[in-house]
Amino acid sequence: MAALFGGRRRWRSSQCFHVWSRQLTGKYDYDLVVVGGGSGGLACSKEAAQAGPRVAVLDYVEPSVQGTKWGLGGTCVNVGCIPKKLMHQAALLGTAVKDAKKYGWQISGPVCHDWATMAEAVQNHVRSLNWGHRVQLQDKKVKYLNLKGSLMDEHTVKGLTKAGKETILAAKNIVIATGGRPKYPTNIQGAIEHGITSDDIFWLKKSPGKTLVVGASYVALECAGFLTGIGLDTTVMARSIALRGFDQQMAGLVTDYMEEYGTKFAWKCVPKRVDKLSSGALQVTWTDTRTGNEHKDTYDTVLWAVGRAPETKALGLDRLGVQLNKETGKIVVGTDESTSVPNIYAFGDIGEGRPELTPTAIKAGKLLARRLAGHSTELMNYDNVPTTVFTPLEYGCVGLSEEEAEKRLGKDGIEVYHAFYKPLEFTVAERDASQCYLKVVCERGGDMKILGLHFTGPNAGEVTQGFALGFQCGATYSHLSQTVGIHPTSAEEMTKVNITKRSGLDATVTGC
Amino acid sequence: MAQRLLVRRIWTVSVKDIRRFPAPAAATTAASSCFSTSLQPAATRVSFLAPSRSLPRSLPHASRREVSFNVQDHEDFTERVINSQLPVLIDFHAQWCGPCKILGPRLEKAVAKQKGRVAMAKVDIDDHTDLAIEYGVSAVPTVIAMRGGDVVDHFVGIKDDDELDSFVSKIIGQ
Numbered sequence: 001m002a003a004l005f006g007g008r009r010r011w012r013s014s015q016c017f018h019v020w021s022r023q024l025t026g027k028y029d030y031d032l033v034v035v036g037g038g039s040g041g042l043a044c045s046k047e048a049a050q051a052g053p054r055v056a057v058l059d060y061v062e063p064s065v066q067g068t069k070w071g072l073g074g075t076c077v078n079v080g081c082i083p084k085k086l087m088h089q090a091a092l093l094g095t096a097v098k099d100a101k102k103y104g105w106q107i108s109g110p111v112c113h114d115w116a117t118m119a120e121a122v123q124n125h126v127r128s129l130n131w132g133h134r135v136q137l138q139d140k141k142v143k144y145l146n147l148k149g150s151l152m153d154e155h156t157v158k159g160l161t162k163a164g165k166e167t168i169l170a171a172k173n174i175v176i177a178t179g180g181r182p183k184y185p186t187n188i189q190g191a192i193e194h195g196i197t198s199d200d201i202f203w204l205k206k207s208p209g210k211t212l213v214v215g216a217s218y219v220a221l222e223c224a225g226f227l228t229g230i231g232l233d234t235t236v237m238a239r240s241i242a243l244r245g246f247d248q249q250m251a252g253l254v255t256d257y258m259e260e261y262g263t264k265f266a267w268k269c270v271p272k273r274v275d276k277l278s279s280g281a282l283q284v285t286w287t288d289t290r291t292g293n294e295h296k297d298t299y300d301t302v303l304w305a306v307g308r309a310p311e312t313k314a315l316g317l318d319r320l321g322v323q324l325n326k327e328t329g330k331i332v333v334g335t336d337e338s339t340s341v342p343n344i345y346a347f348g349d350i351g352e353g354r355p356e357l358t359p360t361a362i363k364a365g366k367l368l369a370r371r372l373a374g375h376s377t378e379l380m381n382y383d384n385v386p387t388t389v390f391t392p393l394e395y396g397c398v399g400l401s402e403e404e405a406e407k408r409l410g411k412d413g414i415e416v417y418h419a420f421y422k423p424l425e426f427t428v429a430e431r432d433a434s435q436c437y438l439k440v441v442c443e444r445g446g447d448m449k450i451l452g453l454h455f456t457g458p459n460a461g462e463v464t465q466g467f468a469l470g471f472q473c474g475a476t477y478s479h480l481s482q483t484v485g486i487h488p489t490s491a492e493e494m495t496k497v498n499i500t501k502r503s504g505l506d507a508t509v510t511g512c
Numbered sequence: 513m514a515q516r517l518l519v520r521r522i523w524t525v526s527v528k529d530i531r532r533f534p535a536p537a538a539a540t541t542a543a544s545s546c547f548s549t550s551l552q553p554a555a556t557r558v559s560f561l562a563p564s565r566s567l568p569r570s571l572p573h574a575s576r577r578e579v580s581f582n583v584q585d586h587e588d589f590t591e592r593v594i595n596s597q598l599p600v601l602i603d604f605h606a607q608w609c610g611p612c613k614i615l616g617p618r619l620e621k622a623v624a625k626q627k628g629r630v631a632m633a634k635v636d637i638d639d640h641t642d643l644a645i646e647y648g649v650s651a652v653p654t655v656i657a658m659r660g661g662d663v664v665d666h667f668v669g670i671k672d673d674d675e676l677d678s679f680v681s682k683i684i685g686q
Contacts, residue, residue, distance in 0.1 A: 071638075124608030127638065131606065134641060135650045 028170045030054045032372060033157045035149035035315070036177035038074020039358040040348030042133060044175055044365030046140045051373045055142045056169060058149035058159050062314075064199035065184065065192055071130030072137075072144070075179055075349070076358040078126055083202035084222055086122045088390045091229020095261075095392075099429035113230040115207035123203065149178075150316040154341050173372055176331065176339075176346040177365065178311040180356070185214075185306055190274035194282050195302040198223065208232065209300030212284055214271055216242040218389045220305035221254065225392040228263040235264040235299075237271060237286060243389065247401035250454050253435040257393035257456075260432065269295075274302055310350050320344070325352040335379050337368050345372075347380075355385055386468035388461035393435055396464030398471045399452035405441045414451065415444040416501040417477065421493040421509045423458055438494055439501075440480065448477035455494065463491040580620055580632040589633070589643060598631045599659040599683045604649045606637050611670050612653040619655065622676040629684050657683045 030053075034045040037059025045057040061078075063069040070078035090113070097111050137144045147159030147167060157174060159167040182197035198219050201208065209232065213224040216238035227234040236258075243251035259265055271286040272294070281298045288295060310330045317324065323332040323340040330352040331339055337347040345368060347354065348361035363380060370376040386398035405414045418439035426433045441452040453467050470479065485492025499507045579598070583589050593600045603619055605612035616634075623632045637644040637652060647656055647663075657665040657679070665683060 127606070127608040131608075131637060131641075131652075134645070138645050139650075 028155065028172045030056045030143070030169060030171045032056075032173050032175065032369075033058065033149075033169050033171035034175045034177060035151075035157060036074070036179060036311075036348070036350075037072050037133070037144070038177060038179050038348065038361070039076045040179075040361030040365040041074065041175070041177035042072075042137070042365075043362040044177060044347075044369045045142045046136060047366040047369035048373060049140045049142045051375065053373060056145060056171075057137065057142055058145045058147050058157065060146060060148040060160075062148070062181075064181075064197065066196050066200045068200045068203045070203070071127065072133045072146075073126075073130055077129045077133070079199050079202055081358055082129065083122050083126060084226075085390060086125065087118065087202070087226040087230075088222065090118050091226040091392065094229050094231065099425075099431065102429050115230070116205065118230070119202075119204060126202075148314065150314055151176075151320055151322075151344070152316070154320060154343055173343045173345065175337075175365075175368065176315065176317075176344065176350055177348045177361070178315065179349040180308040180310045182219075182304065183307045183309045184304055185271075188271055188273060190276070190282075191271075191302075191304065194274045194276050195304045197304050201303060208303070210298075211235070211301040211303055212237060212271075212282075212297075212299040213303045213305055215305030215307075216240075216244075216255075217305055217307070218243060218246075218391075219308075220303075221258065221391045222389065223303060223305060224263050225258060225390075228258070228261065229392055233264075234262075235266055235297075237266040237269050239270050239289075240268065246389070246395075247397065247452070247454055248403060249439075250395050250397065250401075250437075250456060253437055253456050254389065254391050254393055254395050257435040258391060260435075261392055263392075271302075308349070308356070312350065322346075328352060330354075336371065337364060337380070355382065355387070357385065357387060360385055384468070384472050386464050386471070388464055390461070393456050394458065394460035395454070395456045396460035397452065397454045398464060398468045399450065400441060401452060401454075402439070402441050405451045409443065409451075413444055415442045415448065415477075416440070417442065417497040417499065418501055418507050419493055419497045419499060419509050420507050421457070421490060423490045424488045425458065436490070438497065440477065440494070440497055442477045450475050450477060450480065453494070455491075457490045459490070463494070466491070467494060579623055579628055579630065580634070582634045582636070583640060583643070585640075586643065589635075589640075592631075593633045593658060594661040596631055596658075598629065599657060599664075599685075600631045600633050601680065601683065602633045602635060602647070602656045602658060604635050604637050604644055604647070604652055604654040604656070606652050608638075609652045615653045615655075615670050618671070618673055618676055622673065622680045625677065626680060626684060630680055655679075659683065 032045070032048045032053055032055045034041045034055070034057040037057050041057055041059070045055045049055040059072050061069045076082060094113060097107065101107055134144065145159055145167065147161060150158050151174065152158050154174070155170055155172065157169045157171055159169065182199055184195065184197070185191045201223060208227065211227050211232055211234050213220050213234065214237045216236060220236060221242065224234050224236045241248065241251070242255050255265065266286070268289045269286050270289060271284055273285045275283045277283055277298065281300060282302050283296055283298050284302060285294060285296050310328065312324060312329055312331060317331070320341055322344060324330065325332055331346040331350050333339060333346050333351040337345045337351065339346050347364045347368060349356045354360065360382060367376065367378055367380050370378070384398060386396065388394055388396040402416060416439055418437065420437050422433040423436060436457045438455040440450055442448045442450050450471060453464070453471060455463055457463065480495060481498070483495045485495040493509060499505050581592065583593070593602060601619060601623060603616065605616060619632060623630055635643060637649060651668050654668045655666060656663055665679070667679065671679065
């Protein structure tokens with residue numbers, strides 16, 4: 001008993017001594033501690049360690065409600081971009097196999113998809129990336145700690161193991177890059193017990209079967225898209241609009257294509273409850289808000305894709321006075337990723353108003369590291385960020401949506417060039433291309449600077465990346481029309497676009 | 513006479529091998545090691561994910577089971593590898609690594625041929641990350657040869673049977 005008492009006293013006094021000595025000598029264990037080992041955190045810590053500073057990164061994955069957990073690398077590597085794109089590819093290959101017959105391939109009988117094979121291959125690749133990141137941290141001399149980080153004060157980070165063992169780190173600067181996690185609906189009975197989220201879908205060992213995807217964000221549509229593509233009965237239940245924040249005309253083309261290719265849509269519907277039947281299937285009760293009627297149906301899986309919440313709760317930020325946005329819970333950040341507390345910075349998905357994208361997090365992280373080391377004053381430019389939604393018909397864009405451009409300059413202040421086109425590959429395959437479309441939103445008059453580029457079609461991501469460079473350089477409509485197209489491609493249609501919405505002329509392209 | 517017996521045994525083993533594992537020609541030419549391709553420089557070949565295969569169980573020699581083992585933890589490694597009387601081949605591999613599944617059985621075969629003169633320790637780098645990092649493993653498969661607690665040789669990627677035989681012979685000091 002006495003020994004226990006003595007021990008506690010000793011610990012307290014040693015902690016006091018530690019703080020006292022640190023204040024005296026200004027010595028820290030680390031020059032920089034990064035909390036969060038995702039796209040942003042890893043990029044920041046590796047860049048920071050280059051010049052010599054002592055850098056540590058803490059990464060910890062709280063298992064999902066259903067128990068899924070994963071390794072180093074964050075959302076993108078484990079439960080986002082990477083597995084998503086691979087499964088999207090699996091689905092596209094299914095469509096390609098169907099097209100193949102028209103191109104002369106002798107495929108006997110229907111081709112089926114095996115979830116377990118795809119899942120294992122995708123999960124194996126993700127694990128190889130976890131390892132790769134681990135090795136990179138080692139190579140760049142970043143100390144990696146698999147601990148759950150929280151902030152004790154502006155220079156102290158506490159790391160906890162799963163068992164509750166504590167490690168205290170004294171840091172000159174602290175960077176928070178903990179990202180976000182999918183939200184569960186709070187007012188739907190059975191949602192948490194019986195539903196899964198994007199944290200779980202990529203790690204399922206068995207096929208999700210007949211799936212209800214609730215939500216109409218890009219996460220919802222991309223998941224529903226590849227599930228349909230691999231042959232599963234999939235329904236999207238949307239409360240209001242699809243792809244909020246994106247150009248709505250383009251969003252409509254994306255969902256039209258999905259509907260045509262087999263994804264069912266329950267528009268303006270809201271789930272009420274989820275019950276598990278004795279067969280193991282899930283019965284979902286929902287309300288059609290247009291009619292007020294209630295409906296029921298059974299599914300094998302219910303996937304909630306109703307938004308993401310920032311990982312700030314467990315960080316202890318309120319105690320330190322780090323300002324959070326009341327509505328979103330995200331950390332309020334300045335243009336230099338600073339927070340309301342001097343040496344604490346935050347960026348990536350956790351930052352209020354920041355795009356929830358990997359490339360912006362990586363770039364912002366690197367620039368922050370350089371600024372903290374005193375090597376640069378360059379701030380992250382969050383404008384002109386291109387992005388692509390990897391639905392069955394991909395949608396790539398950079399710049400403003402037509403609605404946003406109209407809001408800023410007025411309908412008379414913009415000129416929108418547009419065209420429907422048919423990818424050459426669709427012709428022999430006899431595929432419908434009604435939703436393959438592009439539009440260029442320009443300033444009307446003057447140089448006709450391009451304000452936004454939008455493209456739906458195969459490989460939209462690859463197409464948009466190239467045009468994003470032009471956009472970054474301030475391309476005008478005349479630059480675009482002076483650019484010679486590469487033939488035969490879908491991308492060249494962008495250089496040939498010449499019909500304006502204003503003219504009211506038919507925007508269907510008719511060939512060479 | 514002994515030579516002919518030896519040749520026949522090797523040939524038998526090889527044929528058994530071929531029948532068990534229909535050798536994919538692509539494996540030897542295309543991929544030789546696994547790494548997260550997005551992080552690797554262009555020179556590295558793409559990982560080849562072969563369907564998972566279990567290690568050959570048809571050689572029931574008790575001596576083989578002693579000489580080839582999975583490392584359990586750091587103490588086990590110290591006891592059975594660093595303090596081993598025999599030279600040891602350490603096979604750093606991963607579940608997600610296709611080339612590892614090709615090299616594994618070949619290593620077992622090469623080690624079995626030596627009839628107890630060399631041991632093989634298998635380390636799953638996801639289970640024993642710290643150990644792998646300590647020995648500077650980046651790509652897998654990585655094979656490190658140890659004698660008397662010192663690293664004497666190593667290689668990364670796949671090797672064919674002859675290359676493995678000569679590697680192992682060198683370790684033993686023949």
